[in-house]
Amino acid sequence: MNRIYLSPPHQSGAEVEFVNKVFASNWLAPVGDTLDSFELDIKNYCGSEVCALNSGSSALHLSLVIQNITHDDYVLVQTHTHIATINPIIYQGAIPIFIDSEEDTWNMCPQALEEAVKNCLAGKYGEAKLPKAIIPVHLYGMPAKMDGIMKVANTHGIPVIEDAAESLGSTYDDKHTGTFGKMGIYSFNGNKIITTSGGGALVSEDADLIQKAQFLATQARDNAPHYQHSQVGYNYRLSNVLAGIGRGQMQVLDDRIAARRANFERYKKYFAEVNTKGYSIQLQQEPQGSFSNRWLSCIVINPHVNKGITREAVRLAMEAKNIESRPLWKPMHLQPVFEKYPFVSTGVSERLFEIGLCLPSGSNLTDEDFERISSCLDSIFS
Numbered sequence: 001m002n003r004i005y006l007s008p009p010h011q012s013g014a015e016v017e018f019v020n021k022v023f024a025s026n027w028l029a030p031v032g033d034t035l036d037s038f039e040l041d042i043k044n045y046c047g048s049e050v051c052a053l054n055s056g057s058s059a060l061h062l063s064l065v066i067q068n069i070t071h072d073d074y075v076l077v078q079t080h081t082h083i084a085t086i087n088p089i090i091y092q093g094a095i096p097i098f099i100d101s102e103e104d105t106w107n108m109c110p111q112a113l114e115e116a117v118k119n120c121l122a123g124k125y126g127e128a129k130l131p132k133a134i135i136p137v138h139l140y141g142m143p144a145k146m147d148g149i150m151k152v153a154n155t156h157g158i159p160v161i162e163d164a165a166e167s168l169g170s171t172y173d174d175k176h177t178g179t180f181g182k183m184g185i186y187s188f189n190g191n192k193i194i195t196t197s198g199g200g201a202l203v204s205e206d207a208d209l210i211q212k213a214q215f216l217a218t219q220a221r222d223n224a225p226h227y228q229h230s231q232v233g234y235n236y237r238l239s240n241v242l243a244g245i246g247r248g249q250m251q252v253l254d255d256r257i258a259a260r261r262a263n264f265e266r267y268k269k270y271f272a273e274v275n276t277k278g279y280s281i282q283l284q285q286e287p288q289g290s291f292s293n294r295w296l297s298c299i300v301i302n303p304h305v306n307k308g309i310t311r312e313a314v315r316l317a318m319e320a321k322n323i324e325s326r327p328l329w330k331p332m333h334l335q336p337v338f339e340k341y342p343f344v345s346t347g348v349s350e351r352l353f354e355i356g357l358c359l360p361s362g363s364n365l366t367d368e369d370f371e372r373i374s375s376c377l378d379s380i381f382s
């Protein structure tokens, strides 16, 4: 039986046409009309200025460079995330301070954030100083509690950089995730809600800042006939060819969100039925005022209220049927590579890692796929 993946790419069919136009123009380069148009597509969608880059990771890195984050600066960052959120902090020689999640959205807890700011100012982590940035993540597409986070940020005057890699199209109080802070980033990796095979974007309301991102992403070349440089830059721009894929994908973004939300509703209905048989499976909740793109549908299975069934038992049963599922992100403060950095705990991310599971959530999941998944789950939750 063919494998059912967690979140495979999903073509619209229009990508090839856009890419063909690029070939006809001969601009097989990190510059060109299609790249400009792709940026405009994103701008028209989320409302911010856009610099398209070769990955979400490079977008995060550039955001820290632009914010002048350097050696021994404190950066307050969500612990429950993918490692790409953290790596650029290390590239800059800064110190990540891991912030635990709250129960409702599984994202950065505003209270724990406030506590971490106070700890920084009190010299609890070394030199007493204000953190240089706050990086919340909108995990699995679910918007973080941005009102609480922005309140802490504004009270102390700390810039916010939103990792919206997983949440393109998600909104909080009708405003796009990625547009609350000083900067935001999106990812167009192959497993995200739309893909350019690999790619990303840095977004901001500040046009000067986006211009600066473009400059830094193209080797920071000064205005001169020869190659003249007065600062260190990067080769981070998105290819014009891949922007063609992105243009085809942007046309169907809203359909993809609708399909992923329909997956979630299907799982919700399925587990409501399971729960009538003496189980208690919970799904990631969407609080009032939040709209999630439901990039991944996630459940938590507490064995104490589920007849001893663990999330790992479910994962292995699915794997035996060639169905991919995955534990929720292992918190970054538990990663061997980040052991030595400070952490402000609520207990939430560690528990989620123990009992949480991401289910197949592709926008191209078929009725047949869902039948296979539910009959596999039926055999566990009988």
Ligand SMILES: *Cc1c(COP(=O)(O)O)cnc(C)c1O
Pocket (backbone or CB within 6 Å): 054, 055, 056, 057, 058, 081, 082, 084, 085, 137, 163, 165, 166, 186, 187, 188, 189, 198, 199, 200
């Ligand atoms: C995918 C992802 C990234 C990195 O994006 P790439 O385009 O793969 O570099 C960053 N943060 C989170 C939360 C992600 O899921």
